[in-house]
Amino acid sequence: MLSHLQPQPEDKILQLMALYRDDPRTDKVDLGVGVYKNAKGVTPVMRAIKAAEHQLWETQETKSYVGLAGDPAYGVAMRDLVLDGAVDNGRVASAATPGGTGAIRQALELIKMANPDATIWLSAPTWPNHPSIIKYLGMKMAEYRYFDNTTRDVDFPGMMDDLKAVKKGDVVLLHGCCHNPTGANLTLPQWENVVDALEKTGAIPFIDIAYQGFGDGLDADAAATRLVASRMPEMLIAASCSKNFGIYRERTGILMAISPGTKTQTVAQGSLAYLNRQNFSFPPDHGARLVTMILNDNALRADWKSELEDTRLNMLSLREQLASELRQRTNSDRFDFLAHHRGMFSRLGATTEQVLAMRKSHGIYMVGDSRLNIAGLNANTVPILAEAIVASGV
């Protein structure tokens, strides 16, 4: 049986992680996988997480099963963090999932269960694992234009034009904030237009929000998701705690399904629990429990928010520094988009050859589409990157 297996395509981001690891150069710079690193190059355990873990160690008396959808308290805490009352709580069903990717996978399974003919519309480009999972599940997908490689901003007219082809019942996958891989985001008035278009066609928005707090702040980053929730009868949200709580390996995510009314919500809630049972049974609890403890404790929450804000501001200042270094070196404002983009990533707009040249000659690792992880930089490596960008003729 196993001899029938075919080699599977490698994930480009994870492949890059391995290439970086195997590079013996000591001055190499990792701008690949989306992991936050502080000035010392460390991905720290956040203070509030450490404190919650300590408390948990002292107080937890059982590791017995919790519930198929996870601890309801986690569902409530996350619903409030993301939606903050934008929609009647009675319309929200939710299930804890193994990370944000688990939430995306479960959302797609839910869509398949409810409407196997639905086409999933993805931004061009999007996080490569989106189309990969959709393809694996044998579902239909299509793309809408999103990023303009020349302006390095959102191609909004192109996007709106493409959304005209969306059919009733189709699902439109949108990045709630901090678009991955481009870093270019819709403004709130543009989001209003997108909702108008979805309302008109009867399509279902599916928001992937993996970087809340990494762009313009916790509330500002959730504003678009809240706006969509306040206007649409149905919606799916996949949220991740990997980045904003720094608990990547704990696999902590949540899928929320917003129904038009409470009757549908009950069936949706049951379906989410059922899907968890079929795929992995009970979701991981450790990360979700820490998140719940932090969000429900004033002191822990305040400390988490303050550390998250420092993280965000650090990324913003790296963006400013990089744009300024490039302004000086090129004597132009060509790279100012780096300061305007938000979140961990920006798409530089370099060719594959230029990306490879930066890797070979300067030990700089970015994804082949020229996505760079701003959080992989520090004040010392920014000038090195700026130099490499100019030397490679980007």
Ligand code: LMR
């Ligand atoms: C990324 O895009 O680098 C992150 O979301 C990590 C991953 O799993 O790909």
